Amino acid sequence: MKIVIAGAGIGGLATALSLHRAGFTDVVVYERVSALRPLGVGINLLPHAVRELTELGLAEAAERIAVKPSRLSYYNRFGQPIWSEPRGTEAGYSWPQLSVHRGEFQMLLVDEVRRRLGADAIRLDSRLVGVEHGEQHEYARFARASGEEFEVTADVFIAADGIHSTLRAQEYPEDGAPVWSGLVLWRGTATVPAYLDGRTMIMAGDGEQKFVAYPLAPADGDDPGSLRLNFIAERRAPEGTTELADWNLPIDPEPIVELFSEWTFDWLDVPATIAAADQILEYPMVDREALPAWRFGSSVLLGDAAHAMYPNGSNGASQAILDARTLAFHLANGVAALGASSGRPDAASTTAAIRTALDAYDADRRPATARLLEMTRALGPERVMQLAYDRAPEGFADVHDVIPADELQQIADDYKRTAGFHPSTLNERASLSASVERGSVAD
Template identity: 35%
Template sequence: MKNKSPTGSEIIVAGAGIGGLAAALALHARGAAVTVLESASELAPLGVGINLQPEAVDAIAELRLRDVLASFAIPTSQSLYLTQDGIELARRTFGGRVQQFSVHRGQLQMMLYEAAYKRLPEGSIITGARVTGFEEVGDEVVVHTAGRDDFRGAALLGADGVHSAVRSQLHPGADPYLWEGTTMYRGTCDSDTQFLDGRSMVLVYGENGTRFLAYPISREAEKRGRSLINWVAMLPEHGPAELGDDGTRNIPATAADVVPVVRGWGFEWLDIEGLVAGSHDVLRYPMVDRAPLHSWGRGRVTLLGDAAHPMYPIGANGGSQAILDAMEFARNAASDVDMGLVTDVADALHCYEGERRPSTTDVVQANRRLNATERAIARRAPDELQEMSASGEFDRIQSAYARGDFDAI
């Protein structure tokens, strides 16, 4: 049995989500001692579809988990951007070294959890420990939790998601969720048919301003000749508004809420109305982000992922950016030379932030611009869309986003 010895130089991670677990694995691989505090009493495979961009897939490979990921995730072959009438606006293909995966978020989280459970010393991941606050005392951070004792470490990484308690303490005061005015519905359909090559992602722009995204997320379903299709319908309702601090809630909905919006939608190869009508676990939630912070952390405490930079789910980047944060955090915070010894913690965290805050701020802003462009597309007349297709304008915008050339969007 592996036993965990408290070193006093441990890095404490708040949250065993995608970013927190990736950070724990990356820190451990570099010889640092880690304790992960997770509020849920048990980790369960929650959520639906999520995408991993090529850079995040490389990070998963660095964590020696690429083969495991490939055993249950769908390697996306292409992203196809179409109007409701089937006019192709853009197409991005994947393959070779540039690979994107579509995956069930819960399966991804469980993959990371199982790897962390096996690799880290026993007792490194503590569930039922909701972080409520922290204080720096001398060269330690004392982390307070609800229902558990305090934990002491050399640093605290707030990977506690969109309702981050660590962020609230670091940045008290008004920090509202900013609603872009679009309401999103999300669901999955266990379909007996696969569309196109069974590995494509398709985004359809409707004449009523609605956008509809669909992609398969399960290799297991694929092996049975079926397709577990994740979809998101984005309905423009009004202009921007503030939603206060509770703006990210998923509200249970039904397929019947969405069917009228996509009535008659589809192509020969994809029955969109039928897909929605045959779906379960439908949720409604607002498209929100938060204003980018001018700094993430202070001293021995910093943030990662949704806690640091909640973003619109445009461009499918939320999970990927959390994983990239995790890798960069580990590169800075763990010393692979001194195996487990953290040297100048505040400096290391400052360097991490210097690497990741500007680039994630760019992604938050690029998502806003891409979203505005996409909303506008849905309002264009058919002849304008034909012209846009012929000119390759939207293809250029999507390629610029994929390259990270955000000024060109």
């Protein structure tokens, strides 16, 4: 069985590794860029994603380039504490949470795909142009930067080609551009004095203006009092502003420093952190509407191509990894059942089994991510900051004077359950590991 993936981001690479782990050996990833480089800033891999990395044999390597956050703490724009909770194993999970540089993690996955599937498993300079769905095969058309086009035939085609997915646009031409929230994000990394316990992820502010920070690594050199920090500064754009066209626009930090000039807390100097950034990149905060279906013929959407959402809850990369593992699980189980029932099946039976497996993946992941999309639009777990602002815009002596403790706990628990990583269910749920038999139609 030949499986083709468009996109060598976290979702596409995790899918290739998941499929290989399940016994599929003919898997190729096509990527539009001509060279893969460790670009980006920080991401968080939540315990449900780290569980899947563990079962793929990748967790130890990921931990070597990551920090394990000890806590997640929310504050208002005056630096007053709203809610704090332990994270990872310190919260009772069997797996940690990992804060890691996105580009470094992507390159780890690139190296593993090439090691496990072969040096030619990732093919660059290959931009997806379109997909034709045949009765028994998928025909994916790609273009090189030179303009040359070529076609690849596959039994299964997986579009992990991001928020501007070609397959999504082909199947939903009315979908239009991503939906802008009206918020602008400025992301960067900086070396700063260690704050709190040196492993706490913080979020301060409300729905109009917010600052997020978490350690990525100890600082380079011999200074034990410093750390390498990832930050996101966020502000609602002035009324009448049109959506920004650039997704990765370097900007001068000084205007952003000025926006946060009064955010100097006892435990973190926010304007100084922004000013210390190596580079600041500006993004519009956008998402995509939920879709009625992800499967088309024997092609399917995955990751941001299927369910791009706001970063509220730090869950985007984790959801792509869950997609990857769930898809491989259903394909492996479907192929194994087909082989057990009919020996060496004919092409029509194989195609039917593939599409049934893709439908099972859709049924598992599409409703779950649609619910999560709606929750992120309602601020997700960060709603505690907005409640504090709504009820006490000038601050408070004690947050429980304005938000009862059980209400704060309920917000945190509801998000974890919707996102699939409440400790009471994650630790006990069945594994997503599955395997086809060697010598079956997987080969």
